Amino acid sequence: MEAKDHSFLSTETVESVSQMFKALSDPTRIKLLYLLSQEECSVGHLTEVLDMSQSAVSHQLSFLRMMKLVKSRREGTTMIYSCDDSHVISLLTQAIHHAEH
Numbered sequence: 426m427e428a429k430d431h432s433f434l435s436t437e438t439v440e441s442v443s444q445m446f447k448a449l450s451d452p453t454r455i456k457l458l459y460l461l462s463q464e465e466c467s468v469g470h471l472t473e474v475l476d477m478s479q480s481a482v483s484h485q486l487s488f489l490r491m492m493k494l495v496k497s498r499r500e501g502t503t504m505i506y507s508c509d510d511s512h513v514i515s516l517l518t519q520a521i522h523h524a525e526h
Contacts, residue, residue, distance in 0.1 A: 444492060445492075445513060445516075448488070448489065448492045448494055448513070449513070449516070449517060449520070451485070453475070453477070453481070453485050454485050454488070454489060455517065456475055457471065457475070457482070457485055457486065457489065457495075458489070458494065458495070458508065458513070458514065458517055459517065459521070460474060460475075461495055461506055461507055461508045462508050462514045462517070462518070465505050465506065465507040466505070466506055466507075467503050467504065467505055467506070468482055468483055468486065468504060468506070469503075471486075471506070486506055493509055493510060494508065494509055494510045494513055495507065495508060495509050496508075496509040
């Protein structure tokens with residue numbers, strides 16, 4: 426049997442992939458990312474659409490910002506959120522498509 430050349434993933438790559446899937450493992454974060462992939466939203470709009478408390482939405486947005494999956498900008502006194510990682514949105518879209526078929 427011929428020996429094969431094995432390439433191993435770096436620890437950093439494995440950790441990065443693990444963190445990305447961790448971010449996508451929460452139903453609320455999936456909903457938030459999906460909505461933000463469709464349009465920029467304020468926290469108020471997100472709370473209305475998801476029927477959640479402002480603190481719950483803000484908590485999840487904070488996590489997603491820390492993961493660099495969403496970004497925010499100020500518009501007057503309102504923070505507007507949008508997606509900040511098209512690769513993760515592509516994975517999310519593929520997973521949604523897979524689940525629906």
